[in-house]
Amino acid sequence: MERAAVTGQMLIALFAEMERTFAAERTAHARAVAAASRRLAGRPLAPPYPGRFHRLSG
Numbered sequence: 001m002e003r004a005a006v007t008g009q010m011l012i013a014l015f016a017e018m019e020r021t022f023a024a025e026r027t028a029h030a031r032a033v034a035a036a037s038r039r040l041a042g043r044p045l046a047p048p049y050p051g052r053f054h055r056l057s058g
Contacts, residue, residue, distance in 0.1 A: 034041035 031041045
């Protein structure tokens with residue numbers, strides 16, 4: 001293997017790990033802010049659709 005290729009791969013892995021960490025921190029902060037203002041965070045609930053779910057017999 002070439003040293004330049006290995007070094008490049010290590011830098012990409014380092015930046016990817018940093019971005020994952022930053023994304024997790026941003027998400028945690030946004031959830032904390034939403035909870036402090038008594039709002040729901042996350043994906044909105046789907047409206048109920050009649051006939052969408054069927055009761056299982058048994």
